[in-house]
Amino acid sequence: MSIRLGSKAVRVSLVGMKLILVMLSLSIAPYSMAKNDWMANAKKSIVTIKYKQDRFNGVITSADGVVFSVSHGFDNDKVRALSASLYNGKTVKLDLLFNDPYADVAIFKIRSARKSFHFIKPAAKALIADKVTVLGKLSSRQRYSVIQGAVLFNQLNLPDFVGGQKKFLPKNFSFEKGIFHSAKTKPGLSGSALLSENGQLVGINSLMLGSRDDSSKGGFTIGIDLYLNKIKQRTSETLALKGLEDKLDFLLEGLESYGSYMLKDQATAESLVIKLRKQSLDLATRKGYSESKALQWVWTSYIEEVDALKKQNNDAA
Numbered sequence: 001m002s003i004r005l006g007s008k009a010v011r012v013s014l015v016g017m018k019l020i021l022v023m024l025s026l027s028i029a030p031y032s033m034a035k036n037d038w039m040a041n042a043k044k045s046i047v048t049i050k051y052k053q054d055r056f057n058g059v060i061t062s063a064d065g066v067v068f069s070v071s072h073g074f075d076n077d078k079v080r081a082l083s084a085s086l087y088n089g090k091t092v093k094l095d096l097l098f099n100d101p102y103a104d105v106a107i108f109k110i111r112s113a114r115k116s117f118h119f120i121k122p123a124a125k126a127l128i129a130d131k132v133t134v135l136g137k138l139s140s141r142q143r144y145s146v147i148q149g150a151v152l153f154n155q156l157n158l159p160d161f162v163g164g165q166k167k168f169l170p171k172n173f174s175f176e177k178g179i180f181h182s183a184k185t186k187p188g189l190s191g192s193a194l195l196s197e198n199g200q201l202v203g204i205n206s207l208m209l210g211s212r213d214d215s216s217k218g219g220f221t222i223g224i225d226l227y228l229n230k231i232k233q234r235t236s237e238t239l240a241l242k243g244l245e246d247k248l249d250f251l252l253e254g255l256e257s258y259g260s261y262m263l264k265d266q267a268t269a270e271s272l273v274i275k276l277r278k279q280s281l282d283l284a285t286r287k288g289y290s291e292s293k294a295l296q297w298v299w300t301s302y303i304e305e306v307d308a309l310k311k312q313n314n315d316a317a
Contacts, residue, residue: 038199039135043144044118046137046193047084049073049094049108055139057191058084058094058108059201060119061227065110067094068204068227069191071101072169082108085139087118098230102173104206104222105230106191120193122224123200126151126179128261134183134205134219136192145189149182149218156180157254158220159247159295174241174250179203179221194221244284244291248277251295255302262306263313269306276301 045060047067051074058069067084074082082094094108110117126132130151137144158175179194179202194203203221241247252273259269280298283289289297 041118042120042135042193042195042199043137044087045120046135046144047086047092047094048137048139049082049084049191051075051079051082057136057189057193057205059191059193059204060110060117061122061201062119063117064115065092065112065117066097066119067108067110068201068224069106069108070204070206070222071099071104071106072206073106073190076101081111084108084110100230101169103176103226103230104169104173105204105227107227107230120195120199120201122228123196123202125223125225126154126194126196126202128152128154128258130154130202131197132179132181132183132202133195133197134181134192135195136189136205138189145192147183151179151181152218153178153180153254153258154223155254155257156220157250159241159250174247175206175220175222176226176250177223177254178206179223181218181221183219194219244281244294247291247295248280248298251298252277252302255299259302259306262310268309272302272305276305 047058047060049056049058049069054073056070056073058067060066061068076099080096082096084092084094086092093111095111096106097109098105098107100106128151132149132151134147134149135144155177156175156179157177181194190205192205193201194205196202201224203223204227205219205221207220208218241250256269256273259272260266263269276298279301280289280294283297284291284294
């Protein structure tokens with residue numbers, strides 16, 4: 001499957017474990033769902049941010065114009081302010097308040113004394129199986145892009161083992177406790193909103209996983225709690241993960257939460273973590289697996305083992 005980042009396209013395959021970091025593009029059929037009371041306001045809270053020839057989204061999260069977006073949309077070493085278009089076509093300046101490229105988190109403030117912007121209220125962390133809606137806007141279209149799905153993972157840690165083009169993200173970046181959902185996406189947007197069933201903001205869309213024919217294809221979203229924590233900490237940035245063991249622990253922490261939920265058995269989920277951690281280190285040491293290959297093997301193996309155990313439990317029931 002091709003995904004376009006600016007004027008470039010890359011390939012993504014979850015099954016083949018060629019996870020490619022891309023500027024998330026979400027292009028969905030015209031909005032056809034029943035109009036919710038919150039949808040009109042939510043649309044007015046989406047901004048289109050311009051950087052050179054690229055466009056990406058941001059979400060206004062307060063009446064005074066605080067905007068949550070992604071760090072990979074711009075050159076982190078050169079940008080302190082960007083321009084953006086509001087829902088009504090008005091152009092505004094965005095000042096960069098906080099930027100953590102290791103977590104792909106960027107927080108801006110609209111340069112204005114106005115304190116009456118439309119905004120989407122941040123919500124509590126999304127839970128597995130929660131219904132969610134992606135909302136964003138392509139710069140080339142007047143209509144908004146909307147797609148519905150459900151949360152598959154709500155604490156998915158992705159260390160830097162994705163291949164391919166990372167553009168403005170640094171080496172050793174990591175996505176912490178993100179949301180993987182079943183939204184089937186296509187080229188166009190990044191930094192768009194992931195909304196709860198009642199229209200609250202649960203995350204900012206960052207990348208897409210899955211191939212064209214992969215049933216598990218969907219979007220990866222940075223959870224809103226990470227943004228809220230960054231606002232509180234302000235000066236605290238994500239530590240760069242270094243070495244296979246650090247990245248293994250980071251990845252397996254999120255996978256363990258998935259195993260525990262799917263199997264309803266914390267002990268089994270933990271035992272899988274211990275077993276696969278040991279096996280992956282052995283593969284790296286004895287068979288010369290690269291760091292990336294070992295992490296990809298763990299990702300695939302954990303999900304396959306959990307799925308097999310779940311099927312076994314269902315057959316025995």
